[in-house]
Amino acid sequence: MPMKLYMTPGSCSTAIHILLEELEEVFEAHIVNLPAGDQFKPEFLAINPKANIPALVRPDGSALTEVAAIAFWLAKTRRKGKLWPADPEEETRALETMIFVTSAIHGQAFARYFAPGNFCPDSSLHESVKAQGLAMAQKALALVDKQLEGRDWIADKFSAADPVLFYVTFWADKVGMKLPANLLRHYRAMLARPAVNQVLREEGYRPETLAKGA
Incomplete structure (x- = not known):
């Protein structure tokens, strides 16, 4: 059974959408219309009683909620841990950033x-x-910017923590906030990734218009 992602375009669920594409997972996307109150409908509450997004229904039929938890599970268990740091220190930094x-x-x-x-x-x-x-x-965001000093990614290589950071820098860009230098570099590196470009287009955005005033 393919996984099912319950998501809202342009929201925190974008991070999970990106991870699924980066991992080349087969999954079904189900849109939850938050303004219309879809999150409170019985059929969604049966999947996620917390009434929020994202929710990921796994191949065994069980559901995971919370961005950090879903990102951790995907990165740690799919494709032999491809998107999770192997070093304990780097792993801790990735978790620290996702929670923050x-x-x-x-x-x-x-x-x-x-x-x-x-x-x-x-x-x-x-x-x-x-x-x-x-x-x-x-x-x-200025605190995370300091953490990125001298680094391309949150951990020693691209990991699940980077799409999680991306969704808030994406929001910052959308509301016209100026990103500090290291975060802007990270944001642009994320926008250059094919999976990120694909996800943004699928969610109704034009990646080429982003990071212009950030």
């Missing part, structure tokens, strides 16, 4: 920008919440 991206940069910073109502019920304050989110994202 998903919890802090996404869950705290960009979440404020994209969903200010989840942080403040007063709509008159939403613009200030969004501004706070962007400031938090800029500060957090």
Whole structure:
């Protein structure tokens, strides 16, 4: 049975979409329309009771959720661990980055920008919440930029951590944030990868228009 990816174009699930393509996996893509509330429909809750994306249904029928967990499982178990670092130190750095991206940069910073109502019920304050989110994202991304000093990738080679980092730099580009030098170099290297180019086009984006003002 092919794997099934429950995803939303342009979201954090893009990282998992990229990994599946990089690993040359056969899978089915199922679009979850978040604005329409698809994540709350019984058929999706049966797969992921957390009501969020992504969700990956594996060949044995079991479902995995959470970007970092799915990325770790794919990279560690598919294609003989092709996209997971072998060295314990590099492995730890990859995990550290994925957790920081998903919890802090996404869950705290960009979440404020994209969903200010989840942080403040007063709509008159939403613009200030969004501004706070962007400031938090800029500060957090600067920390990752330092980690990339003298490196092409998060670990010693391209790994699952890089598509996970990519989805937040992609968001930063989309909202007009200026990426610091090392992150911009990483972002452009990701855009140059055939699998990334393919995924972005499949999700409705034009890669050649990206990284122009980043």
